[in-house]
Amino acid sequence: MSTQAAPAAVVTNLRRGILPLAGYAVLTAAMDVYAGNRFEVINPASIAAVSFTLTMVFFAGVEWRRHGPPQRTTLLAHRNDLVAINITTALTWLSTFYALWYLEPAIVNVVGLALGPMIMTLTGPLLRRHSTVMATEVLVSVAIGVLLAALMWTSFSGRSGLGDVPTADAVLGLVFSLTCAVGSAVNIIYMKRLHDAGCEAGTVLATRFVLMSVVAWILVALEGQPELMAALLPGAVVAVIGVGLPIYVLQVGIRYTEPITTSLLISLSPLFAFAMQFADGRLRFSLYTLAGVVGVVVLVAVGVVARRSTVTAPVPSGADGTTGVPPARDHQASAERGGSSP
DSSP: OOTTHHHHHHHHHHHHHHHHHHHHHHHHHHHHHHHHHHTTTSOHHHHHHHHHHHHHHHHHHHHHHHHOSOOHHHHHHTHHHHHHHHHHHHHHHHHHHHHHHHSOHHHHHHHHHHTHHHHHHHHHHHHSTTOOOOHHHHHHHHHHHHHHHHHHHHHHTTOSTTOSOOHHHHHHHHHHHHHHHHHHHHHHHHHHHHHHTTOOHHHHHHHTTHHHHHHHHHHHHHSSSOOHHHHHHHHHHIIIIIIIHHHHHHHHHHHHSOHHHHHHHHTTHHHHHHHHGGGSTTOOOOHHHHHHHHHHHHHHHHHHHHHHHHHHSOBOOOTTSOOBOOOOOHHHHHHHTTOOOO
């Protein structure tokens, strides 16, 4: 690829990634609102067991039909990252489900996703050494962290959409939300690592939900009265709108964007969650929640625009008189050559 074509390729990749990542944000918001409502009557473990078992069977069946069983050599070659993504997937989703049991969906959504950029600035260079984080993205991430602290204050003070929340519930919801945020950010990095290593998307999707399914069924077994029949329909809905379809569009988006950009884009989800949650009669309008969510959305826009401006800006001319351009990222060049997503 010529140096003149490099900026165009980078911008094209960014455009290709924005639409699926926006779709992921909408679907995630819908899942949080729906699941939060269902958790009022059904234990999260039962819904998790049904939804992730269905998801695991679906993706494993698709991969088996297309390419046969995963090759042992492929699994061994990527075993460390595949194990890591199983752990982060289980950590993220179980934390999300239990956080929704205690807190307003929009707040769980904003903590779980919008905190990702701040975590990404700390963990990205450690887990994926050639990743880049801009100074503007660092500032945006810190500002998002301040807004998240303010949103958590609304929950503790009874100003959230759920009104008065017992202190113990608010604390548990905060702990689960923070755990979800850490797991989600690290999960994105491991997905990108698998893509960079050339691991096929089907292999990842067929194997990443194994631990989550096992843990969920263990939790169901520990329940005194499992609610599996009542969980069948909600579990199937969550499997489609909350796991299967979102994870597909997320991986398409990740193929074309840097992890920090991915994390910033999916942080738009709380705005959708705030709008959708009024279909749930338990929740009321909260000006504090709205202000925090809008603030996060504005900061997301700043981060994405800054990233776009950087990849399109020319660098100073070289000694030979040609116009310099920033080199395309390794994974972006790979995508242009038809590399597979994780």
